[in-house]
Amino acid sequence: AQSVAQPEDQVNVAEGNPLTVKCTYSVSGNPYLFWYVQYPNRGLQFLLKYITGDNLVKGSYGFEAEFNKSQTSFHLKKPSALVSDSALYFCAVKLDSNYQLIWGAGTKLIIKP
Amino acid sequence: DSGVTQTPKHLITATGQRVTLRCSPRSGDLSVYWYQQSLDQGLQFLIQYYNGEERAKGNILERFSAQQFPDLHSELNLSSLELGDSALYFCASSPSDRVNSPLHFGNGTRLTVT
Numbered sequence: 001a002q003s004v005a006q007p008e009d010q011v012n013v014a015e016g017n018p019l020t021v022k023c024t025y026s027v028s029g030n031p032y033l034f035w036y037v038q039y040p041n042r043g044l045q046f047l048l049k050y051i052t053g054d055n056l057v058k059g060s061y062g063f064e065a066e067f068n069k070s071q072t073s074f075h076l077k078k079p080s081a082l083v084s085d086s087a088l089y090f091c092a093v094k095l096d097s098n099y100q101l102i103w104g105a106g107t108k109l110i111i112k113p
Numbered sequence: 114d115s116g117v118t119q120t121p122k123h124l125i126t127a128t129g130q131r132v133t134l135r136c137s138p139r140s141g142d143l144s145v146y147w148y149q150q151s152l153d154q155g156l157q158f159l160i161q162y163y164n165g166e167e168r169a170k171g172n173i174l175e176r177f178s179a180q181q182f183p184d185l186h187s188e189l190n191l192s193s194l195e196l197g198d199s200a201l202y203f204c205a206s207s208p209s210d211r212v213n214s215p216l217h218f219g220n221g222t223r224l225t226v227t
Binding site: 034036042043045046049051090094100101103105106 | 115117155156158161169171203205213215216217218219220221
């Protein structure tokens, strides 16, 4: 079955340190991969996507993600965390042949001053 | 601001009642998606419309229905409400019927069923 896993419910990082939010997927075709962020009482906002090409994708707010086909992963990273990065992060995957996104359960990122 | 407008922001109603949630997509977007977000079930895709026609259906209950009107706004109707229907309901829009392009989400309608 096609699925997306975000293995950590919560990630705690000190401000200024690098952060990683993990995402792995299980699909049978070529995936399109996305990261979205949700701030409290707001809708989800698009951060970045991987469709094809360079495995390192840069997105909004200084975030980037690396597509690793052999490990079926698409981890979200940022070199230096800000307190304002604290939010809920969702990974999603879509197959080219499918209209819909498969969503991960979300990871709560807490950045401590 | 995503450009997607959802009304109302909050809704409190009793079990057994019916409510209508409204969504205006971003200007130029033809697709509208409805999602339910609850604490125990995460983000659940309900239904998608593209240019007035139903395109895809997810985990939408038979008590729920939706439509997209000629002006592209959409409404989600929830009937015979149960306590478990309490959740955040999001609308999202995109230019095409595929999800290659990013989805733009509204700020949601928080439904509380008492």
